[in-house]
Amino acid sequence: MRTVELYCEPCGASRPFEQPPCGDDHGPECTGQECAELACVVCGHALLVGPVRVIRTSRVTHPKRVTHSAPEVRPAGPTPRRRAA
Numbered sequence: 211m212r213t214v215e216l217y218c219e220p221c222g223a224s225r226p227f228e229q230p231p232c233g234d235d236h237g238p239e240c241t242g243q244e245c246a247e248l249a250c251v252v253c254g255h256a257l258l259v260g261p262v263r264v265i266r267t268s269r270v271t272h273p274k275r276v277t278h279s280a281p282e283v284r285p286a287g288p289t290p291r292r293r294a295a
Contacts, residue, residue: 216257218250226251 218225227248246260 212248213251214248216248216250216259218253218255220253220255221250225253227257 212229213226215224216227217223218227228251229245230247230249232245246258248257248259249255250257
């Protein structure tokens with residue numbers, strides 16, 4: 211079982227973390243290196259460390275962007291008149 215020293219948020223201090231037994235049925239050849247869970251030996255707080263594989267099961271579609279033009283800004287007060295030349 212692997213043990214490392216890490217900061218434990220609930221304990222507020224550096225504590226030893228151990229890798230719990232594999233519960234993901236990786237099989238008898240599982241060395242534990244495939245598992246990313248570590249647990250604080252003092253309070254049991256769990257951390258996920260290392261690479262985590264994310265498998266996307268469906269394509270994510272984004273709605274079309276709607277663009278709005280900015281409203282025309284006019285100065286306050288009467289409109290200045292042009293002088294005749």
